[in-house]
Amino acid sequence: MENKLFTISVYSENNVGLLNRISGIFLKRHINIESLNVSKSEIEGVSKFTIVVNTTESWTRKIVTQIEKQIEVIKAFYHTDEETIFQETALFKIASHLLFDERQIQNIIKESHSQIVTVSREFFVLAKTGRRHEIDEMYHELEPFGIMQFVRSGRIAVSKAEMQITPLLAKFQHSETEN
Incomplete structure:
Protein backbone atom coordinates (compact mmCIF):
# COMPACT_ATOMS: atom_id res chain seq x y z
CA MET A 1 0.00 0.00 0.00
CA PHE A 86 -11.23 21.39 1.73
CA GLN A 87 -9.45 24.71 2.07
CA GLU A 88 -6.61 26.36 3.95
CA THR A 89 -6.04 30.03 4.73
CA ALA A 90 -2.73 31.89 4.82
CA LEU A 91 -1.65 35.37 5.87
CA PHE A 92 1.31 37.15 4.29
CA LYS A 93 2.84 40.26 5.88
CA ILE A 94 4.75 42.38 3.33
CA ALA A 95 6.49 45.77 3.48
CA SER A 96 3.99 48.52 2.51
CA HIS A 97 6.20 50.33 0.01
CA LEU A 98 6.08 47.23 -2.22
CA LEU A 99 2.32 47.56 -2.65
CA PHE A 100 2.82 50.90 -4.37
CA ASP A 101 6.31 50.49 -5.87
CA GLU A 102 6.08 47.00 -7.37
CA ARG A 103 3.41 46.55 -10.02
CA GLN A 104 4.05 42.77 -9.89
CA ILE A 105 2.73 42.66 -6.28
CA GLN A 106 -0.59 44.13 -7.44
CA ASN A 107 -0.71 41.53 -10.23
CA ILE A 108 -0.05 38.70 -7.75
CA ILE A 109 -2.87 39.94 -5.50
CA LYS A 110 -5.29 40.15 -8.41
CA GLU A 111 -4.35 36.84 -10.07
CA SER A 112 -4.31 34.87 -6.81
CA HIS A 113 -7.73 36.19 -5.74
CA SER A 114 -6.25 37.15 -2.39
CA GLN A 115 -7.50 39.96 -0.19
CA ILE A 116 -5.74 42.85 1.48
CA VAL A 117 -6.68 42.54 5.15
CA THR A 118 -4.94 45.64 6.49
CA VAL A 119 -2.53 48.33 5.37
CA SER A 120 -0.28 50.38 7.63
CA ARG A 121 2.67 52.68 7.00
CA GLU A 122 5.14 49.80 7.55
CA PHE A 123 3.34 46.74 6.19
CA PHE A 124 0.25 45.28 4.59
CA VAL A 125 -1.32 41.85 5.15
CA LEU A 126 -2.73 39.60 2.44
CA ALA A 127 -5.15 36.74 3.09
CA LYS A 128 -5.32 33.82 0.67
CA THR A 129 -7.81 30.97 0.94
CA GLY A 130 -7.46 27.92 -1.26
CA ARG A 131 -5.75 24.60 -1.74
CA ARG A 132 -2.27 24.04 -0.33
CA HIS A 133 -0.66 24.22 -3.78
CA GLU A 134 -2.32 27.60 -4.47
CA ILE A 135 -0.95 29.02 -1.23
CA ASP A 136 2.49 27.52 -1.96
CA GLU A 137 2.38 29.11 -5.43
CA MET A 138 1.58 32.53 -3.98
CA TYR A 139 4.35 32.12 -1.39
CA HIS A 140 6.91 31.44 -4.12
CA GLU A 141 5.69 34.43 -6.14
CA LEU A 142 5.96 36.77 -3.13
CA GLU A 143 9.20 35.35 -1.71
CA PRO A 144 11.55 37.38 -3.97
CA PHE A 145 9.98 40.61 -2.68
CA GLY A 146 10.52 39.64 0.97
CA ILE A 147 7.87 38.15 3.22
CA MET A 148 8.03 39.70 6.70
CA GLN A 149 5.76 37.04 8.25
CA PHE A 150 3.80 34.05 6.98
CA VAL A 151 1.30 31.75 8.65
CA ARG A 152 -1.10 29.16 7.28
CA SER A 153 -4.04 27.44 8.91
CA GLY A 154 -4.67 23.76 9.12
CA ARG A 155 -7.03 22.19 6.62
Missing part, protein backbone atom coordinates in the same frame (compact mmCIF):
# COMPACT_ATOMS: atom_id res chain seq x y z
CA GLU A 2 1.23 3.46 -0.84
CA ASN A 3 1.11 6.56 1.31
CA LYS A 4 -1.40 9.26 0.48
CA LEU A 5 -3.19 12.09 2.23
CA PHE A 6 -6.14 11.26 4.45
CA THR A 7 -8.39 13.69 6.27
CA ILE A 8 -9.55 12.36 9.64
CA SER A 9 -12.63 14.00 11.18
CA VAL A 10 -13.13 13.45 14.90
CA TYR A 11 -16.30 14.53 16.70
CA SER A 12 -15.91 14.74 20.46
CA GLU A 13 -16.87 16.38 23.69
CA ASN A 14 -14.70 19.40 24.38
CA ASN A 15 -12.51 18.09 27.22
CA VAL A 16 -9.07 19.10 28.44
CA GLY A 17 -6.30 16.67 27.46
CA LEU A 18 -8.03 15.01 24.50
CA LEU A 19 -5.81 16.72 21.94
CA ASN A 20 -2.75 15.46 23.81
CA ARG A 21 -4.05 11.88 23.84
CA ILE A 22 -5.01 12.01 20.14
CA SER A 23 -1.59 13.35 19.14
CA GLY A 24 -0.04 10.56 21.26
CA ILE A 25 -1.78 7.98 19.07
CA PHE A 26 0.09 9.37 16.03
CA LEU A 27 3.35 9.70 17.98
CA LYS A 28 3.34 6.03 19.00
CA ARG A 29 3.07 5.02 15.34
CA HIS A 30 5.66 7.57 14.15
CA ILE A 31 3.09 9.22 11.87
CA ASN A 32 3.48 12.94 11.35
CA ILE A 33 0.38 15.14 11.50
CA GLU A 34 0.49 17.30 8.36
CA SER A 35 -2.30 19.63 9.49
CA LEU A 36 -4.57 19.97 12.52
CA ASN A 37 -7.60 22.15 13.11
CA VAL A 38 -10.06 22.06 15.99
CA SER A 39 -13.35 23.95 15.99
CA LYS A 40 -16.90 23.68 17.15
CA SER A 41 -19.15 21.49 15.04
CA GLU A 42 -22.72 21.86 13.86
CA ILE A 43 -23.96 20.59 17.25
CA GLU A 44 -23.48 22.72 20.37
CA GLY A 45 -21.00 21.25 22.86
CA VAL A 46 -19.37 19.02 20.24
CA SER A 47 -15.94 19.80 18.80
CA LYS A 48 -14.59 18.69 15.43
CA PHE A 49 -10.93 17.84 14.93
CA THR A 50 -9.74 17.86 11.31
CA ILE A 51 -6.43 16.01 11.05
CA VAL A 52 -4.46 15.46 7.84
CA VAL A 53 -1.92 12.62 7.64
CA ASN A 54 0.20 11.15 4.87
CA THR A 55 0.17 7.39 5.41
CA THR A 56 -1.48 4.19 4.18
CA GLU A 57 -5.18 3.47 4.40
CA SER A 58 -4.43 0.53 6.67
CA TRP A 59 -2.62 2.76 9.21
CA THR A 60 -5.34 5.40 8.91
CA ARG A 61 -8.04 2.82 9.68
CA LYS A 62 -6.08 1.62 12.76
CA ILE A 63 -5.59 5.20 13.97
CA VAL A 64 -9.31 6.00 13.62
CA THR A 65 -10.13 2.86 15.63
CA GLN A 66 -7.72 3.96 18.39
CA ILE A 67 -9.10 7.50 18.41
CA GLU A 68 -12.65 6.17 18.81
CA LYS A 69 -11.56 4.33 21.99
CA GLN A 70 -11.08 7.70 23.72
CA ILE A 71 -14.05 8.16 26.04
CA GLU A 72 -14.88 11.71 24.87
CA VAL A 73 -14.87 10.77 21.18
CA ILE A 74 -18.33 10.37 19.71
CA LYS A 75 -17.25 9.25 16.23
CA ALA A 76 -14.25 9.45 13.89
CA PHE A 77 -14.14 9.15 10.10
CA TYR A 78 -11.44 9.26 7.44
CA HIS A 79 -11.61 10.38 3.82
CA THR A 80 -9.34 10.79 0.82
CA ASP A 81 -8.88 14.18 -0.86
CA GLU A 82 -11.29 13.11 -3.60
CA GLU A 83 -14.01 12.51 -0.99
CA THR A 84 -13.74 15.93 0.66
CA ILE A 85 -14.07 19.62 -0.04
CA ILE A 156 -10.73 22.63 7.13
CA ALA A 157 -12.88 20.08 5.34
CA VAL A 158 -16.34 18.69 4.85
CA SER A 159 -17.10 15.36 3.26
CA LYS A 160 -18.86 15.19 -0.10
CA ALA A 161 -20.96 12.24 1.00
CA GLU A 162 -23.29 12.46 3.98
CA MET A 163 -21.56 11.28 7.13
CA GLN A 164 -23.81 9.43 9.50
CA ILE A 165 -22.74 11.76 12.29
CA THR A 166 -25.86 13.95 12.43
CA PRO A 167 -28.09 11.28 14.05
CA LEU A 168 -25.26 10.40 16.49
CA LEU A 169 -24.75 14.04 17.40
CA ALA A 170 -28.49 14.55 17.83
CA LYS A 171 -28.56 11.58 20.26
CA PHE A 172 -25.55 12.99 22.07
CA GLN A 173 -27.15 16.42 22.36
CA HIS A 174 -30.43 14.87 23.56
CA SER A 175 -28.67 12.80 26.24
CA GLU A 176 -26.71 15.90 27.39
CA THR A 177 -29.92 17.89 27.90
CA GLU A 178 -31.46 15.08 29.95
CA ASN A 179 -28.51 14.98 32.39
Whole structure:
Protein backbone atom coordinates (compact mmCIF):
# COMPACT_ATOMS: atom_id res chain seq x y z
CA MET A 1 0.00 0.00 0.00
CA GLU A 2 1.23 3.46 -0.84
CA ASN A 3 1.11 6.56 1.31
CA LYS A 4 -1.40 9.26 0.48
CA LEU A 5 -3.19 12.09 2.23
CA PHE A 6 -6.14 11.26 4.45
CA THR A 7 -8.39 13.69 6.27
CA ILE A 8 -9.55 12.36 9.64
CA SER A 9 -12.63 14.00 11.18
CA VAL A 10 -13.13 13.45 14.90
CA TYR A 11 -16.30 14.53 16.70
CA SER A 12 -15.91 14.74 20.46
CA GLU A 13 -16.87 16.38 23.69
CA ASN A 14 -14.70 19.40 24.38
CA ASN A 15 -12.51 18.09 27.22
CA VAL A 16 -9.07 19.10 28.44
CA GLY A 17 -6.30 16.67 27.46
CA LEU A 18 -8.03 15.01 24.50
CA LEU A 19 -5.81 16.72 21.94
CA ASN A 20 -2.75 15.46 23.81
CA ARG A 21 -4.05 11.88 23.84
CA ILE A 22 -5.01 12.01 20.14
CA SER A 23 -1.59 13.35 19.14
CA GLY A 24 -0.04 10.56 21.26
CA ILE A 25 -1.78 7.98 19.07
CA PHE A 26 0.09 9.37 16.03
CA LEU A 27 3.35 9.70 17.98
CA LYS A 28 3.34 6.03 19.00
CA ARG A 29 3.07 5.02 15.34
CA HIS A 30 5.66 7.57 14.15
CA ILE A 31 3.09 9.22 11.87
CA ASN A 32 3.48 12.94 11.35
CA ILE A 33 0.38 15.14 11.50
CA GLU A 34 0.49 17.30 8.36
CA SER A 35 -2.30 19.63 9.49
CA LEU A 36 -4.57 19.97 12.52
CA ASN A 37 -7.60 22.15 13.11
CA VAL A 38 -10.06 22.06 15.99
CA SER A 39 -13.35 23.95 15.99
CA LYS A 40 -16.90 23.68 17.15
CA SER A 41 -19.15 21.49 15.04
CA GLU A 42 -22.72 21.86 13.86
CA ILE A 43 -23.96 20.59 17.25
CA GLU A 44 -23.48 22.72 20.37
CA GLY A 45 -21.00 21.25 22.86
CA VAL A 46 -19.37 19.02 20.24
CA SER A 47 -15.94 19.80 18.80
CA LYS A 48 -14.59 18.69 15.43
CA PHE A 49 -10.93 17.84 14.93
CA THR A 50 -9.74 17.86 11.31
CA ILE A 51 -6.43 16.01 11.05
CA VAL A 52 -4.46 15.46 7.84
CA VAL A 53 -1.92 12.62 7.64
CA ASN A 54 0.20 11.15 4.87
CA THR A 55 0.17 7.39 5.41
CA THR A 56 -1.48 4.19 4.18
CA GLU A 57 -5.18 3.47 4.40
CA SER A 58 -4.43 0.53 6.67
CA TRP A 59 -2.62 2.76 9.21
CA THR A 60 -5.34 5.40 8.91
CA ARG A 61 -8.04 2.82 9.68
CA LYS A 62 -6.08 1.62 12.76
CA ILE A 63 -5.59 5.20 13.97
CA VAL A 64 -9.31 6.00 13.62
CA THR A 65 -10.13 2.86 15.63
CA GLN A 66 -7.72 3.96 18.39
CA ILE A 67 -9.10 7.50 18.41
CA GLU A 68 -12.65 6.17 18.81
CA LYS A 69 -11.56 4.33 21.99
CA GLN A 70 -11.08 7.70 23.72
CA ILE A 71 -14.05 8.16 26.04
CA GLU A 72 -14.88 11.71 24.87
CA VAL A 73 -14.87 10.77 21.18
CA ILE A 74 -18.33 10.37 19.71
CA LYS A 75 -17.25 9.25 16.23
CA ALA A 76 -14.25 9.45 13.89
CA PHE A 77 -14.14 9.15 10.10
CA TYR A 78 -11.44 9.26 7.44
CA HIS A 79 -11.61 10.38 3.82
CA THR A 80 -9.34 10.79 0.82
CA ASP A 81 -8.88 14.18 -0.86
CA GLU A 82 -11.29 13.11 -3.60
CA GLU A 83 -14.01 12.51 -0.99
CA THR A 84 -13.74 15.93 0.66
CA ILE A 85 -14.07 19.62 -0.04
CA PHE A 86 -11.23 21.39 1.73
CA GLN A 87 -9.45 24.71 2.07
CA GLU A 88 -6.61 26.36 3.95
CA THR A 89 -6.04 30.03 4.73
CA ALA A 90 -2.73 31.89 4.82
CA LEU A 91 -1.65 35.37 5.87
CA PHE A 92 1.31 37.15 4.29
CA LYS A 93 2.84 40.26 5.88
CA ILE A 94 4.75 42.38 3.33
CA ALA A 95 6.49 45.77 3.48
CA SER A 96 3.99 48.52 2.51
CA HIS A 97 6.20 50.33 0.01
CA LEU A 98 6.08 47.23 -2.22
CA LEU A 99 2.32 47.56 -2.65
CA PHE A 100 2.82 50.90 -4.37
CA ASP A 101 6.31 50.49 -5.87
CA GLU A 102 6.08 47.00 -7.37
CA ARG A 103 3.41 46.55 -10.02
CA GLN A 104 4.05 42.77 -9.89
CA ILE A 105 2.73 42.66 -6.28
CA GLN A 106 -0.59 44.13 -7.44
CA ASN A 107 -0.71 41.53 -10.23
CA ILE A 108 -0.05 38.70 -7.75
CA ILE A 109 -2.87 39.94 -5.50
CA LYS A 110 -5.29 40.15 -8.41
CA GLU A 111 -4.35 36.84 -10.07
CA SER A 112 -4.31 34.87 -6.81
CA HIS A 113 -7.73 36.19 -5.74
CA SER A 114 -6.25 37.15 -2.39
CA GLN A 115 -7.50 39.96 -0.19
CA ILE A 116 -5.74 42.85 1.48
CA VAL A 117 -6.68 42.54 5.15
CA THR A 118 -4.94 45.64 6.49
CA VAL A 119 -2.53 48.33 5.37
CA SER A 120 -0.28 50.38 7.63
CA ARG A 121 2.67 52.68 7.00
CA GLU A 122 5.14 49.80 7.55
CA PHE A 123 3.34 46.74 6.19
CA PHE A 124 0.25 45.28 4.59
CA VAL A 125 -1.32 41.85 5.15
CA LEU A 126 -2.73 39.60 2.44
CA ALA A 127 -5.15 36.74 3.09
CA LYS A 128 -5.32 33.82 0.67
CA THR A 129 -7.81 30.97 0.94
CA GLY A 130 -7.46 27.92 -1.26
CA ARG A 131 -5.75 24.60 -1.74
CA ARG A 132 -2.27 24.04 -0.33
CA HIS A 133 -0.66 24.22 -3.78
CA GLU A 134 -2.32 27.60 -4.47
CA ILE A 135 -0.95 29.02 -1.23
CA ASP A 136 2.49 27.52 -1.96
CA GLU A 137 2.38 29.11 -5.43
CA MET A 138 1.58 32.53 -3.98
CA TYR A 139 4.35 32.12 -1.39
CA HIS A 140 6.91 31.44 -4.12
CA GLU A 141 5.69 34.43 -6.14
CA LEU A 142 5.96 36.77 -3.13
CA GLU A 143 9.20 35.35 -1.71
CA PRO A 144 11.55 37.38 -3.97
CA PHE A 145 9.98 40.61 -2.68
CA GLY A 146 10.52 39.64 0.97
CA ILE A 147 7.87 38.15 3.22
CA MET A 148 8.03 39.70 6.70
CA GLN A 149 5.76 37.04 8.25
CA PHE A 150 3.80 34.05 6.98
CA VAL A 151 1.30 31.75 8.65
CA ARG A 152 -1.10 29.16 7.28
CA SER A 153 -4.04 27.44 8.91
CA GLY A 154 -4.67 23.76 9.12
CA ARG A 155 -7.03 22.19 6.62
CA ILE A 156 -10.73 22.63 7.13
CA ALA A 157 -12.88 20.08 5.34
CA VAL A 158 -16.34 18.69 4.85
CA SER A 159 -17.10 15.36 3.26
CA LYS A 160 -18.86 15.19 -0.10
CA ALA A 161 -20.96 12.24 1.00
CA GLU A 162 -23.29 12.46 3.98
CA MET A 163 -21.56 11.28 7.13
CA GLN A 164 -23.81 9.43 9.50
CA ILE A 165 -22.74 11.76 12.29
CA THR A 166 -25.86 13.95 12.43
CA PRO A 167 -28.09 11.28 14.05
CA LEU A 168 -25.26 10.40 16.49
CA LEU A 169 -24.75 14.04 17.40
CA ALA A 170 -28.49 14.55 17.83
CA LYS A 171 -28.56 11.58 20.26
CA PHE A 172 -25.55 12.99 22.07
CA GLN A 173 -27.15 16.42 22.36
CA HIS A 174 -30.43 14.87 23.56
CA SER A 175 -28.67 12.80 26.24
CA GLU A 176 -26.71 15.90 27.39
CA THR A 177 -29.92 17.89 27.90
CA GLU A 178 -31.46 15.08 29.95
CA ASN A 179 -28.51 14.98 32.39
